[in-house]
Amino acid sequence: MKISNLSIFTISNSILQFAGGLIGPFYIVYVQKIGGGSIENLGIAFGILGIFSALTAYFAGKYSDKLGRKPLLILTGYLSAILFLLYLLVKTSLQLFVLQAVVGIVGSIFRVVSNVLLADITHHKIRGMQIGLYNLIVGGFTSLALIAGGFLIGKIGFVVVFYIFAALTIIATTMLFLIKETVRK
Numbered sequence: 001m002k003i004s005n006l007s008i009f010t011i012s013n014s015i016l017q018f019a020g021g022l023i024g025p026f027y028i029v030y031v032q033k034i035g036g037g038s039i040e041n042l043g044i045a046f047g048i049l050g051i052f053s054a055l056t057a058y059f060a061g062k063y064s065d066k067l068g069r070k071p072l073l074i075l076t077g078y079l080s081a082i083l084f085l086l087y088l089l090v091k092t093s094l095q096l097f098v099l100q101a102v103v104g105i106v107g108s109i110f111r112v113v114s115n116v117l118l119a120d121i122t123h124h125k126i127r128g129m130q131i132g133l134y135n136l137i138v139g140g141f142t143s144l145a146l147i148a149g150g151f152l153i154g155k156i157g158f159v160v161v162f163y164i165f166a167a168l169t170i171i172a173t174t175m176l177f178l179i180k181e182t183v184r185k
Contacts, residue, residue: 005121012175014141019168021145045100052104060112069117070181076110077173081166
């Protein structure tokens with residue numbers, strides 16, 4: 001039985017969004033804690049993430065046209081797993097700010113290229129329906145994970161949840177090897 005690119009991508013991103021949902025809004029609490037507990041540092045940390053994310057978006061799309069979607073998604077997927085584990089090592093605000101910048105860059109590349117790949121692998125006549133169904137499935141997994149994340153962090157703490165995030169991200173990223181890239185240079 002042949003499984004479609006869209007099905008593989010939907011399953012992969014559902015796992016990835018489930019992983020992200022486990023950390024979800026609790027990530028903000030964690031970042032504030034490692035940023036010294038200051039609301040100012042929290043604002044700076046997320047401002048840095050946003051700035052680097054925004055500055056990267058155009059180039060992510062441009063280079064995905066040249067290099068292909070799949071290699072960039074695989075690279076940034078594995079990097080995301082590693083980067084989130086680095087939060088466990090952060091001790092100073094400066095380290096947090098640098099990590100937030102790198103996470104902003106990697107996250108932006110992943111998000112932009114994911115959106116482009118989603119458009120590539122949907123059929124133009126039913127693209128709206130396919131993207132709507134994709135968002136229904138992925139959004140459902142994210143919502144379930146937000147609920148689970150609150151319980152998990154409350155029972156086992158942040159550290160284990162960051163490891164679960166990394167493991168699920170690696171699984172989801174590895175699934176992307178099954179996608180056949182249809183749009184190239």
